[in-house]
Amino acid sequence: MSPEPSAPAPAGGRQGSFDELGRPLRDVTFVVFDLETTGTGPAESEITEFGAVKVRGGEVVAEFATLVRTSDGVPPLITVLTGITDAMLATAPALAEVLPAFLEFSRDAVLVAHNAPFDLSFLKAACERVGYPVPAWEHLDTARLARRIVTRDESPNNKLSSLAQLFGARTEPCHRALSDARATVDVLHGLFERLGNLGVTTLEDVHEYSARVSPAQRRKRTLADDLPTGPGVYLFRDGSGRVLYVGKSASVRARVRNYFTASETRTRMAEMVAAAERVDAIECAHALEAEVRELRLIAQHKPPYNRRSRFPERVVFLRLTDEPFPRLSQVRAVRDDGGTYLGPFGAAAGAELAADGLLEAVALRRCGGRLSPRRTSPACALAELGKCGAPCDGRQSLEEYAAVVATAREAMAGDPAVVVAAAHARIGRLAAQQRFEEAAVVRDRMASFVRAAARHQRLAVLGAIPELVGAVPTADRGWDLAVVRHGRLAAAATVARGVDPRPWVDAVVATAETVRPGPGPTPAASAAEMERIERWLSTPGARLVQLAGTWAWPAAGAARAASELPERAPAPSAPSGPRTDRRMAHQPGHPRRPS
Template sequence: MRPDPAPDRPRPPRQGRLDDLGRPLADVTFVVFDLETTGTSPGRDEITEIGAVRVRGGRILAEMATLVRPGVGIPPMVSVLTGITDVMVATAPPVTQVLPTFLEFARGAVLVAHNAPFDLGFLRAAVELCGYPVPVWEYLDTLRIARRVVTRDESPDCRLTSLASLFRSPVEPRHRALADARATVDVLHGLFERLGNAGVTTLEDLHDYSSRVSPAQRRKRHLADGLPTGPGVYIFRDADERALYVGTSRSVRSRVRTYFTASEPRTRMAAMVALAERVDAIGCAHALEAEVRELRLIAEYKPPYNRRSRFPERSVYLKLTDEPFPRLSRVRAARDDATYLGPFGSVRAADAAAEALLAAVPLRQCSGRLSPRVRRSACTLADLGRCGAPCDGREDVASYGRHVAAARAAITGDPGRVIAASTRRIDRLAAERRYEEAAVQRDRMIAFVRAAARAQRLSALTGVAELVAAAPTAEAGWDLAVVRHGRLVSAASVPPGVDPRPWVDAAVASAETVRPRPGPAPCASVEETERIARWLGGPGVRLVRLEGEWSWPAAGAIRAAAGFGAAPGRSVRAYDGDGWFPSA
């Protein structure tokens, strides 16, 4: 055994290893994977297919792909989207047999997925189902990286199909696991190419890339000083007092501070902070009031760094016109008492819903007004049975009125006629293996049902002259809201241990007076009314006062939309002056 060197003898200098600088991306093994599932909820839905590609240094080392037999049936809409049916997975191995193979395939590698939290959520649920301890995976999310690297000028969005086209992937994503995983590999390598030009060469660099804080952000941390600590709205302003960005939070000061730290991942916020010279704040009674004020301020100021809610006037409606032979007309504003469907966020969505309705109800599709006394030749739609041809006199006002009544009933009540007609076409197209056309029909049906549900939910709330509701707070107090015709007109927060009735009286007495106008949104923006409706459906919210009736059809579109992923309405409670009791 050799003796230790003398303690006073200097040690020779040691050259640092390249490994100390981080793991070069070219040396890291990645497993790029994709899952197909029966739905979007890891706790309820299950995996139907796994596809994975193991890569290192730009080379594909191995691939794996397998169907998985879920413990639940595959919804028809999912089968139309992916092409995976119950018959295809009937003989496939269950996830308990497939998962160990995948975990071994991914051993020692960094996982990669597009929108990784979604796939990892199902992976964790599968691991728990098999009784294994849930590992802590190191992973990359190509969606998150792309949002920092890809500009809006290059691609309208960061969906996998858009990015695969941008980076010229020879593989087209088509909602099958291995194909989508292969396309993600090409996207990952395209992103690496760009990141290399930005000095990102190691895995550690890549993890830190989305957490960078610019010097401009750090220097302006003092802008958060003195802001309220409770709920409210904050407005970033530039040197010319112009509103740059409007936001809301349950704790304004804490939220604004995140804009000057790595907690704010959005790239455009760094540019906004560089321009900001002041932050104004408006304290609010509770979170609902803050959300409503945010919507109103965004609509008023139209801040350049807000992406949503800036132009509520650009919504699109489908109007059932008021004339002897009504038709569907696409309009930008709803200013009368006609029957409206919507609003829609785009013309494309409105046209899709219109197609679903017109395929079920033979309303005329020609433009212009028709008179019972003026005749003209019918178009091809009459020969196809898609129009009753009132233009050439085949249908009079009364006969055509039956179609109008059916369309109005589908919009304001039961959409069953539209759903039945669409389902027949989807089943026929699927039986003929024309899956893409079936998917189009499905999307049109869903667009109509969700728009009808939205309109019915709005009309139910905007028809209430006055509604007072209370939500319990974590401190055992109450958040009060006074709503008139879908508009928040007063808000208050009742401290714990205090009788809420005087507070209710004060909130009503100080509430804003509103004069309802015609149309589906008579006193507020559609988004404001929808925010209020969601708050009213929250846990523990109770009705205190109700002037009028607040209800929607039992067999209406709201119930049908729940089957397509829309949140069903929740029950609330009522206050009788002496205590709280469940509503019927």
């Protein structure tokens, strides 16, 4: 099966949002504003005047202007510059009265100012001073835009007075808030006219153009033009077709466009974009399919600019061997050899820590090689320390050692209570002796083993299910659908609101990938893929449509012990109740098989 097929469009289709298409400038409401202040810093200065003009589609909609009473006098230099005097402010409203009115005037609009950081810093300080939450203002800076558009031959500088003269502003700026705001409106429209000639017609385009993006990086933005607007996976390729980077998104086009803007600040990604010559995309039914495809494609291509999930084959398992005197060992794969396995672990260090946790509680032999009950050999120092029963020299019989092995197998595959109890007992003794660092080591070993056992049992349960069909409600009251076989995503689908889902469930099952499981807790997929499926099935409102087999955890399994450990990272939710299934409504969708 090809890993990168072009997937058909999902049933019912997904319409791109306006954000994906961009907001045309003619449809955006702008509030162009200016502030007059008593100084240059908001910490030690106050606002003396607000002036704002609301415009939409090139037309003035409303204006806002008011003086603001200050707690201190206006410095003489500011009076000379603006003409605002203490007498003018004596009867003006206070900031606590003016600010709410301005916030309401500018609500749901994009703020525009000349040297916007200055004015926004005073607005933020004013909100904090009055006790209002600081809004997340979307804004444009006409001075910054002018630096990208206006040449030195046209204007000696980017001051508002110079730009107003260049663009023929109807109002001359004079250091009064409303007059300066009116002049800034004309400058803004002049800049927009020039941007329109460059093909910049949406607010998103303006944000990108005003950012510090190299011309080469901006030119590559066309690589995203034909990409889908729905969920999917994207692959950046160089001139030879080699995959440089694989990513996923709920909106592929919008996400890829971000790589060609200043919003992408990672140096490695800038290097990747510089080397990229094309972007391929695979449409997906929903977010789960996109996540799974991303994992599989990263594992397949091992792109140099992906840091995670490139080598899922480099996992480690602990194996309790199947021989007369079993022992623990680290292996790279699970085989059907009669051994008891624990894992997978992402690295050998994690497996070693978990093994130490088990060996603290269960006296398994730690020597290598096979032992024979008919031939003895000298015991090591661990026997004298009570860490091993010494089956090697005959002190421990085959039957006695078998009881030790049975305890270890139960801790690995069932209830790890023996490991937890032994660790707590030793931690108590060490703490009483104030040997806290050693106690912490014992705690970490125990926690590593318990978490590994809980993860192993959780994955083994999902991996043992021959077939599971799940459905998750979408925002528009449709259904996302997944067919999971032995823990592997075999098909993904979506069904639109109002479509009868029942005819599709048989189709999605019939067209799903045939999965032949192998041994172990991850018989057909990586642990990362299985855990993403678990999280998806734990989404609020999720339903089990069909279930062949049993999805349940043992009541006395490792999950209970893991839940009592201190929080380290969010874990996927479990099936509810001991030894129970989650049976949910039958809600199918449109089939499509993931790679």
